[in-house]
Amino acid sequence: MRYFVPHPIPYQGSKRRLAQAVLSYVQAGRFRRLVEPFAGSAAITLAAARHQKCERYLIADKLSPLIALWRDILQNPSPIADEYEELWYRERTRPIAEFYEIRTEFNRDQRPAKLLYLLARCVKNAVRFNPSGEFNQSPDKRRTGTRPDAMRKELNSAHRLLHGKTDAICIDFLHLFQTSEVGDFFYLDPPYQGTSGGRDPRYIGGVTRELMIEGLMILNERGTPFILSYDGSCGDRTYGDRLPANLARRVLLDVGRSSQATLNGKDHVTIESLYISHDLAPAGVDETVLTLQQFDLPPVVTESLF
Numbered sequence: 001m002r003y004f005v006p007h008p009i010p011y012q013g014s015k016r017r018l019a020q021a022v023l024s025y026v027q028a029g030r031f032r033r034l035v036e037p038f039a040g041s042a043a044i045t046l047a048a049a050r051h052q053k054c055e056r057y058l059i060a061d062k063l064s065p066l067i068a069l070w071r072d073i074l075q076n077p078s079p080i081a082d083e084y085e086e087l088w089y090r091e092r093t094r095p096i097a098e099f100y101e102i103r104t105e106f107n108r109d110q111r112p113a114k115l116l117y118l119l120a121r122c123v124k125n126a127v128r129f130n131p132s133g134e135f136n137q138s139p140d141k142r143r144t145g146t147r148p149d150a151m152r153k154e155l156n157s158a159h160r161l162l163h164g165k166t167d168a169i170c171i172d173f174l175h176l177f178q179t180s181e182v183g184d185f186f187y188l189d190p191p192y193q194g195t196s197g198g199r200d201p202r203y204i205g206g207v208t209r210e211l212m213i214e215g216l217m218i219l220n221e222r223g224t225p226f227i228l229s230y231d232g233s234c235g236d237r238t239y240g241d242r243l244p245a246n247l248a249r250r251v252l253l254d255v256g257r258s259s260q261a262t263l264n265g266k267d268h269v270t271i272e273s274l275y276i277s278h279d280l281a282p283a284g285v286d287e288t289v290l291t292l293q294q295f296d297l298p299p300v301v302t303e304s305l306f
């Protein structure tokens with residue numbers, strides 16, 4: 001059996017493929033609230049709500065128009081769907097040129113519907129910001145982006161799944177960690193960061209390895225269980241440095257061949273690490289390699305968009 005899980009915000013780095021693995025550590029009813037401090041498209045929150053894992057959800061991110069977009073989806077998605085439709089048809093009148101117009105407008109007015117439109121229309125659905133914080137990703141010249149009717153369906157489904165039990169907040173992750181509550185479970189997917197600082201140009205904020213370690217120490221001190229996606233490898237390329245073993249156990253997920261590698265005719269297998277807090281995973285799982293098929297939840301499908 002496969003489940004439909006809405007995924008209204010196209011977002012590079014979405015962890016929807018990993019949802020079945022992450023959520024297999026979250027028994028329904030064990031945690032009152034699931035918190036996603038680097039939410040982006042909130043793929044894990046949406047999948048958790050679909051499987052009724054928790055009573056409450058908290059979507060958090062440092063990118064403020066993204067959180068404004070989530071708030072609109074949670075309260076009433078119709079105006080966002082209407083505005084998205086207007087923007088999508090507006091670009092049909094002057095393809096590409098209108099994308100750039102809308103991008104300039106967004107950098108001035110930060111309207112959430114414009115961010116949604118830019119994400120759906122830009123290369124690899126990837127946010128990119130210049131050093132002044134302006135969205136500067138280019139349009140995808142081969143595709144037109146999610147059609148308005150499909151987008152409306154996704155927005156409405158996400159609303160139905162989350163409203164009444166979900167909050168959205170724009171906050172830096174370290175501040176949020178300091179407010180964790182008894183009964184919380186945190187899923188963490190920070191932007192990739194090398195060891196020696198330097199901002200990841202993809203995202204509005206960056207997270208150094210040192211700050212991540214500080215954050216995990218805070219969660220451990222507060223007794224807040226977490227799962228963190230961090231380092232990994234693709235073929236013979238590795239990314240990220242292993243975090244100290246005292247902070248959490250690490251399992252390795254073999255997620256198969258990446259779509260990019262397949263396109264390039266390569267046979268590269270992607271391994272994604274999951275750092276699991278000590279209370280969630282038994283001793284002895286460290287460095288185990290698991291495949292997605294080993295998890296008991298059915299795979300998540302997001303057929304209308306991808």
Ligand SMILES: C[S@@+](CC[C@H](N)C(=O)[O-])C[C@H]1O[C@@H](n2cnc3c(N)ncnc32)[C@H](O)[C@@H]1O
Pocket residue numbers: 011012013014015016037038039040041042043044060061062063171172173174189190191192203204205206207
């Ligand atoms: C890899 S993406 C998360 C993708 C997400 N897991 C999903 O499924 O779509 C990382 C996110 O962290 C956010 N971010 C970057 N720095 C941050 C910070 N200091 N505090 C909170 N969020 C931050 C970015 O805006 C981005 O949305």
